[in-house]
Amino acid sequence: MHKLFGKWDFSEVEVKDLSVKNYITLTPIFIPHTGGRNSKQQFAKSNRNIVERLVNKIMREENNTGQKITAITNVKEAFDIINKKTGQNPIQVLVNAVTNAGPREETVRLQYGGIAVPKSVDSAPQRRIDTALRLIAEGAQQAAFGKKKSLVDALSDEIIAAANHDIKGYAMGKRDNIERVAKAAR
Secondary structure (H helix, E strand, C coil): CCCECCCECCCCCCCCCCCCHHHCECCCCCCCCCCCCCCCCCCHHHHCEHHHHHHHHHCCCHHHCCCHHHHHHHHHHHHHHHHHHHCCCHHHHHHHHHHHHCCCEEEEEEEECCEEEEEEEECCHHHHHHHHHHHHHHHHHHHHCCCCCCHHHHHHHHHHHHHCCCCCCHHHHHHHHHHHHHHHCC
């Protein structure tokens, strides 16, 4: 059985949110680097490991674009910090963070004649996970950019905050904002 980075076991991780359970893949891998296999299929990202999807989201900004090995190293070090701070399996903490940080409701713009009206809609499970991973990565990058805090520390703090429903974290704050706007548009 492969353990992530030789330390973290996937078999003890459990997805508690049934709505996203089919979209969070926990296949055992040693290093989260598949090289984009299966990318021709429409929903292939659902089959990719959740840790690799986090690594891919970290590579979005200018400083990390295309540097997957650096992003993997950052996630590995962040997972070590998460384990020290929480005493839990960091993969479980990440799964909890993703299920908590994904907005359940969003708004779309409907146009009636010349008037644009916001309308509240339920988020698809795949979109919830994508949005949560994006918000976690954005929050870590904003917390580390131009500051003394490293990306590793910022990423571990952001994942822990999202896993604990802490509104002070970027991802949870954005999620609440999105859901508040959607509630107003009902």
